Amino acid sequence: MTSPPISMSTEAFAGWPPPALTSAGPFAAPLVTLSWGVFAMAAVVLLIVIAALVLALFGREDLKAKIGNQRLIWYAGLAFPVVVLSALLIWGLSLTSALTGEPEPGEMRVRVTGEMWWWRVAYLNPEGGEAGAVQSANEVRIPVGEPVTFELESADVIHSFWVPRLGPKLDMIPGRTNILRLQADEAGTYGGQCAEYCGGPHALMGLVVVAMPRDEFDAWMAEQGEAAAAPTDALAAQGLEVFQDNGCGACHVVRGAPGASGLAGPDLTHVGSRRTIGAGILPNNRGTLAGWIADSQGIKPGNRMPSYTTLSGDELQAVAAYLDGLE
Amino acid sequence: MNGTGATGMVLMALALAACSGAGETRTRAVPSGDPERGLRIMNEVGCGSCHAIPGIDWPQGRVGPPLSGMGGRALIGSGLPNRPETLIPYLMNAPVADPGSAMPPMPISEEEARDIAAYLYEH
Numbered sequence: 211m212t213s214p215p216i217s218m219s220t221e222a223f224a225g226w227p228p229p230a231l232t233s234a235g236p237f238a239a240p241l242v243t244l245s246w247g248v249f250a251m252a253a254v255v256l257l258i259v260i261a262a263l264v265l266a267l268f269g270r271e272d273l274k275a276k277i278g279n280q281r282l283i284w285y286a287g288l289a290f291p292v293v294v295l296s297a298l299l300i301w302g303l304s305l306t307s308a309l310t311g312e313p314e315p316g317e318m319r320v321r322v323t324g325e326m327w328w329w330r331v332a333y334l335n336p337e338g339g340e341a342g343a344v345q346s347a348n349e350v351r352i353p354v355g356e357p358v359t360f361e362l363e364s365a366d367v368i369h370s371f372w373v374p375r376l377g378p379k380l381d382m383i384p385g386r387t388n389i390l391r392l393q394a395d396e397a398g399t400y401g402g403q404c405a406e407y408c409g410g411p412h413a414l415m416g417l418v419v420v421a422m423p424r425d426e427f428d429a430w431m432a433e434q435g436e437a438a439a440a441p442t443d444a445l446a447a448q449g450l451e452v453f454q455d456n457g458c459g460a461c462h463v464v465r466g467a468p469g470a471s472g473l474a475g476p477d478l479t480h481v482g483s484r485r486t487i488g489a490g491i492l493p494n495n496r497g498t499l500a501g502w503i504a505d506s507q508g509i510k511p512g513n514r515m516p517s518y519t520t521l522s523g524d525e526l527q528a529v530a531a532y533l534d535g536l537e
Numbered sequence: 538m539n540g541t542g543a544t545g546m547v548l549m550a551l552a553l554a555a556c557s558g559a560g561e562t563r564t565r566a567v568p569s570g571d572p573e574r575g576l577r578i579m580n581e582v583g584c585g586s587c588h589a590i591p592g593i594d595w596p597q598g599r600v601g602p603p604l605s606g607m608g609g610r611a612l613i614g615s616g617l618p619n620r621p622e623t624l625i626p627y628l629m630n631a632p633v634a635d636p637g638s639a640m641p642p643m644p645i646s647e648e649e650a651r652d653i654a655a656y657l658y659e660h
């Protein structure tokens with residue numbers, strides 16, 4: 211018996227028709243049209259080839275002679291493909307030209323940096339810089355119905371950013387900034403996936419894009435701008451101590467928690483408000499947080515966070531409760 | 538060895554065989570639960586991040602014990618009797634049901650825990 215996929219991001223690739231063929235915004239729609247066009251054309255060509263094959267094998271002698279004719283080979287073997295493929299190229303380029311249009315002034319900008327094997331996210335300030343920008347990871351929230359500019363970069367090797375229902379995939383190349391625009395026409399959660407092999411747990415490098423109505427988005431953004439909430443109960447307070455005693459802050463930022471300023475791993479200031487952990491692969495709750503911390507290497511082998519097998523059950527409960535409370 | 542002794546031994550062997558037989562058949566079940574849904578919920582909340590669970594290919598967590606053969610297990614956690622009335626609350630909030638447990642409270646309703654118990658007892 212096989213199980214349904216647990217990974218939140220692989221949901222983006224399940225179902226029929228495949229999500230890559232069910233667009234949810236204007237930057238994905240032309241790709242769906244183009245895909246169906248290519249499928250249709252390929253189907254027609256396949257039918258012609260099969261018909262010719264059947265004729266050549268079982269047809270009447272005079273018909274066989276006709277399809278063995280030199281002229282037909284020039285027409286059907288050379289002229290026809292040149293015309294069809296050129297037409298397809300022109301149609302495809304015109305359909306997709308809108309995808310690379312210049313961002314409008316004042317458009318919201320998000321910088322997403324591919325890291326082995328997760329995504330660093332910064333909501334840029336109006337000047338396009340990171341000063342005062344809200345930092346997050348593995349999840350990008352956008353307002354419904356508005357185009358958003360993504361500045362795609364890489365911190366190490368080539369990754370590729372792909373949210374099939376919202377737009378084309380675009381590589382993240384070290385030393386370059388590639389511009390991608392996405393828009394979601396309906397509120398909802400859209401799965402994404404790294405689409406360029408980047409080593410080890412590449413297949414477990416997913417993300418989610420969450421589209422929400424403008425007013426909810428603004429309220430959410432205001433909360434994200436705030437420092438982490440102080441623990442409200444004894445268990446979470448103990449969890450903060452576990453976090454500090456075990457050096458988690460050497461790799462993770464928790465704005466407002468002393469000493470938590472490391473940049474090697476995802477920003478955890480509001481980790482409790484995110485849909486997933488482990489880069490889009492696990493749902494986010496106290497259980498999965500504890501499971502990840504105790505044995506992230508068992509879940510995502512080769513990732514750059516060590517498994518904390520030395521924590522006692524109590525410590526694990528506490529640190530998971532603390533992070534869960536960072537909403 | 539006299540006749541009665543031999544009969545006694547045969548009876549004892551039969552009784553023992555019956556006992557071990559009882560241990561092997563799965564006596565535990567939750568007829569009111571929906572096992573299919575139980576499996577789906579375990580996937581949705583991520584029990585696999587800590588347990589290897591029959592029917593779940595990934596992840597197969599190593600933090601807690603594998604959950605195969607739960608129907609035949611006598612005790613759960615630190616030594617609670619393995620019965621639906623103990624397992625269901627345990628799945629929802631282990632630290633309360635079994636103080637000191639390393640398994641965190643899970644975001645599932647009683648009905649969902651019942652479905653999960655039905656699945657685990659069947660596999």
Ligand SMILES: [Cu+2]
Pocket residue numbers: 369370404405406407408409412413415
């Ligand atoms: Cu990759």
